[in-house]
Amino acid sequence: MILAHIWDRLKLKKEEWKKIYKGLCLLLLILKAGDPACYSSIKGRWYAIHALQNIHYKSTPGKWNVKEKAKEICDLIDNERMLQEERESIRVVRDKLFGRCNV
Helix, strand or coil: CHHHHHHHHHCCCHHHHHHHHHHHHHHHHHHHHCCCCHHHHHHHCHHHHHHHHHCCCCCCCCCCCHHHHHHHHHHHHHCHHHHHHHHHHHHHHHHHHHCCCCC
């Protein structure tokens, strides 16, 4: 359900680039810290994410960069080893903050 909402965000017009950026941020968080089963769904939409690397819009330099966020997501999708390293580093931080629970 959340991914469906994100895919709708990524289809918005370029004038709504802030909403697109926020959708990409959430997608990156899901990719790094979410359920590993989401990876296949995200990988299936690689072309839609990759197309956002070519979006043209006006924003403050160095802030809200849709192109860089889309590139970061595509790089993680393309390199599973790098994705696993990111997931492991987030898991370590999560364990430090909240303690390790045996569920």
